[in-house]
Amino acid sequence: MRCGFGSLAAKVQTVLERDPYGGHMFVFRGKRGDLLKALYWCDGGLCLFAKRLEKGRFAWPRADSGVVALTTAQLSLLLEGFDWRQPVEAARPRSAL
Template identity: 90%
Template sequence: MPGVIARILRRTPDTRYAELADMRSGFNSLAAKVQTVLDKDPYGGNIFLFRGKRGDLLKAFYWCDGGLCLFAKRLEKGRFAWPRSDSGVVALTTAQLSLLLEGFDWRQPLDAARPRTAL
């Protein structure tokens, strides 16, 4: 089911990401990384994204309805388009998150072709 993760995650107000993470990490170690590296509250409702070293695996970690959620997505081909940042933190819009999870390079959107006539 394409886009299922994006639909589930869309409910939260903000998405943040950190640099590379050990993809063996689970709830406790990712929560600790959110607190120490990002200096954020892992129970605040934000989505935190972590990418593996090869770039084809991504984990989304967030607090929802009284519990922690952890989702993973691995691309069969290609790598996730990962933003660069001096601070290591980037806020993504819902649209950017959806494109990222679908494997598109959301950093370089294409201009929509403008129709020449209405008919």
């Protein structure tokens, strides 16, 4: 994934038909699934964030229309490398009564 600010902003405009300067975050995944780039407009400038996992792949949502809207919690889990599509409740110790 060699795209930078200009290339990703152009993809947002042409492929997704969205405004990259509208304040939304646009997240792109590399072909192998271990690299993410996020493009975000903030305070008069574009921000580009990148994250690569040492092990595993990012759980990527199915996008039938090309665009998927995630909640803040889903995005947070995605960026941390968790499979947000199938959350599993952590085992909690039982409280003694």
